[in-house]
Amino acid sequence: MGLILRLRLGKRALRIVRVALLSTFLGLAVGYTVFYSVFPNVTVPASEEPSLALILGVLTAAGLLVGLMTEDLRLGVIQGFLSIPLGIMIAFALAASPVLTGFLIVQADDIFSFITRLGLPIYLLALPIYIITILAGMLVRERFALRSQSYFSASLGERRK
């Protein structure tokens, strides 16, 4: 009984870590694209104005990759939703980075509202893109029968029994 409980907890922890990692990856893509859309001429790569192709490219690629690594749709949607607050946090950290040098004397809530307000189109765009591309990635995952390492460990255990 105890062993089963420990195994279930281990599986659950693994699932949580997986969701956290994939959400952070999606959040990083959202944070970077938001910062790029707000300050296109200071980001790497720099451009005169934000390129919609680059923004869509980064979000689509991130969503597809996460879809390839996600085992069920429910978790995929949760990851998509979690990526938005994480993206806001990452974009805020990027925008507030000069504060560390002591030369940017701006209130933290001003930077936060700036990033939230100007990044709103990206947040609104990211969610449907993520849901569609995660779904597409999952279909590719099924098509090529991709399985996680834990699946192989579990099936090996079953075969041993």
Next chain:
Amino acid sequence: MTERSNPFGPHGRSDRPVWLFAAGIACVLFALAIGSALSYTSIIVAQATVSITPVTTVTLRGTNPNGTLTRSGSFTASLSLRVDNPSSRVLHLQLLAFSGWVEDGPAKAGLNESRRLSDDRLLEGTITRYFFRVFGESREVGGNIIAAGSAATYVFTYNLTHAVDANRFNAVRNITDYWASAVGNATGGTWIRWVRVHLVIEGVPVASSPTAAPHIMFIGTVERVDGINLAT
């Protein structure tokens, strides 16, 4: 899924290569984000730390023995502009606006009423001082580079002769004559200058669209002002 229906074996294939690929992409994205933060920080540091030190010298050429200007003489202001750039960004001097005023002694003494009315004024408590604008121009000064973590000095000269602007030159002659007789030195009147420098940070593309957000249009530039602008 049976072995026959699945071409990738009874249990499928491992998604580990996808995870490795995603890790690589995540590293690239992370590097881009860090690079962007560093670039943004260096721009903010440049905007906060760049300073200018302008020094102006006034010279009269073609003078009488008492030092006053002749009709064929010239009035030259030489602006030595030192730009200190302690930041890690390379700067380009783009635009220089310079104005110079000389205290209008004849106007103050009531010798020239029309100029007294048109002069720029400096209020010091209850006292009003009158200044005649000798120079007031801005020019593109592209090509002057200030390397990262260094200082550079550039000299710009502004020349006024009868041929350039007869009315202005005659007014300057009148004022310098006054100071020569009043204090014994033709350039003895108070001189006020105002300098505005527009520097461009290298590697920051300037938004060309008129609908671009103001913060995008101005983030790549540094503007410094020195002196008093008496222009009304």
